[in-house]
Amino acid sequence: MRSAAAETRVATAARPKEADARGLLDVAVEALVVLGAATEVLYWNAGAQRIFGFDRDEAMGRVFPELLGPGAALRQDVMHHLQALGEWAGELYCVAADGRVVQAQCRCTARLDARGRIAAIFCALSDVTEQRRAEKEIVLLHNVMEQRIQRRTAELEESNEDLRGFAYSLAHDLRAPLASIDGFSAQLELRLAGTLDERNAHYLRRVRAGVQLMSDLTDALLGLADVANAELLHQRVDLSNVARAVTERLRESQPERDVTVVVEDTPAVNGDVRLLTDVLQNLMGNAWKFTSKTAQPRIEFGGAPTAHGPFAFHVKDNGAGFEPAYAYKLFGPFQRLHAAHEFGGTGIGLAMVRKIVSRHGGRVWAEAKPGEGASFFFTLG
Structure with missing residues (x-):
């Protein structure tokens, strides 16, 4: 056993270490508070004083909700949670010394005695008042913008x-x-x-x-x-079979033409077979039309998976092509990139293609060079 003198030396040696530990805790930005079994304040660091405005002498021994208001009370269910699991995290609404309401993010850890009852509660509290205010403003602004968008969308x-x-x-x-x-x-x-x-x-x-x-x-x-x-009818559609049927109709309409048409097998899609047939009739019909002055006309239907998106179908030809700078005009009604006396048509077909593809949750785009053919790509959602 230690002598009285030895005990005194140990206690004396421990005081600087305890002081050093308290100094480190006072440097912490968070409010570090220790509560007793009745939630009375046993320890109050400098961070707690900065956040709540009460100095250590004012806080020590005070019951936590009496010091910081009823919003700071650890409810009965929280105490049961701490006793059962040893930890709890949540938010408290504390009244600071100057009357401000401080919304505090609180993390608690309980120390139990030998009989399993709470002996002390270690709390770390952060001031999240401004953060929560900013979040509320963002939500409010988002709601206002959403209402404006909905109203504008309805008007459009x-x-x-x-x-x-x-x-x-x-x-x-x-x-x-x-x-x-x-x-x-x-x-x-x-x-x-x-x-x-x-x-x-x-x-x-x-x-x-x-x-x-x-x-x-x-x-x-x-x-x-x-x-x-038109109301969309959803069913499984094999676009390759549709492309073959469209090709047969094109050949029947102009049996004198010798056009090489290659149709690859592609995955089936979910969509309206009538409208998707219109897509291929327009795209392949255009390819058929714009290869009419090509010596060895060739049309291809196929597709490939994209890197970060759905399967992209394509219709390619080696016909007249067009200037790529004007590709954005193609899908508007009555937009034409060739003179009517060169290639006939109403200028509506590609607008219909864009509308149908859009209604299926996809998009359509084109690539080409004058005299080197055109490629039309589309996806379906």
């Missing part, structure tokens, strides 16, 4: 719906007068056959050709409106 949808309705009505109402003009001009051409000179016959043919173009444009507009409003 209403405006787009009005425009679609106007385009549909206009296209529908134009069909009857166009049919009348075409019918009467056909009768006029028949009645005057053999009596018109070449110039007047040319004029009449131009009238009929213009009427036919307007009729095609109105039909295309109606088709675009139908695509925008």
Whole structure:
């Protein structure tokens, strides 16, 4: 056993170490507090004084919620949690010495006595008041922006719906007068056959050709409106089989053409077979059209997985191509990169492709060079 003198020496030697430990704890940014079994303050470091404004003499011996307000109380369920698991973390709302409410992130560790009851609670508290305020402001700002976006989206949808309705009505109402003009001009051409000179016959043919173009444009507009409003039917679709069927129809329409068409096997997709058939009819039909002046025309349908996205299908040809700087114009209604006398068409087909692909959760893009063919790629969600 130690003598009284030895005990005194040990106690004397321990005092500087204890003082050093307290000095280190006072350097801590966090509030470090030790509470007794009744949550009375047993230790209060300089960090606690900085955060809450009470000095050590004011805090020592005070019951924690009496010192910092009822929001700082460790509720009964928290005490049960500490006794059962030894640790607890949560947030407390403390009233500082100057009356400010300090929102504190609190981490507690319990020390139990021999009978398993809480003897002391070690607490580390951080002031998160400004952080939580900033988070609330961000959430509030996000909600305000979300409401504005929703309102603006609703306005745009209403405006787009009005425009679609106007385009549909206009296209529908134009069909009857166009049919009348075409019918009467056909009768006029028949009645005057053999009596018109070449110039007047040319004029009449131009009238009929213009009427036919307007009729095609109105039909295309109606088709675009139908695509925008049609309900999607979801089923498994083999696009390679669709591409082969489209190829057969193209060959039947122009049996005199010798076009090499290569169709690769591709994974089946989930989508509306009718609308996806329209996609391939437009893309492969364009490839068929724009290779009409190519010596050895070739069209390819296939695809490949992308590095960080869905499978990308493609339709490639070695036809006329186009200037890549103007690729962004391709998918707008009535946008054409070639003169009408070179290659016919309404300029609606690629707009329909973009709309259909978009409604399937995908995107479409194109790459080309003049005289070296074009490649169209699309994904489906």
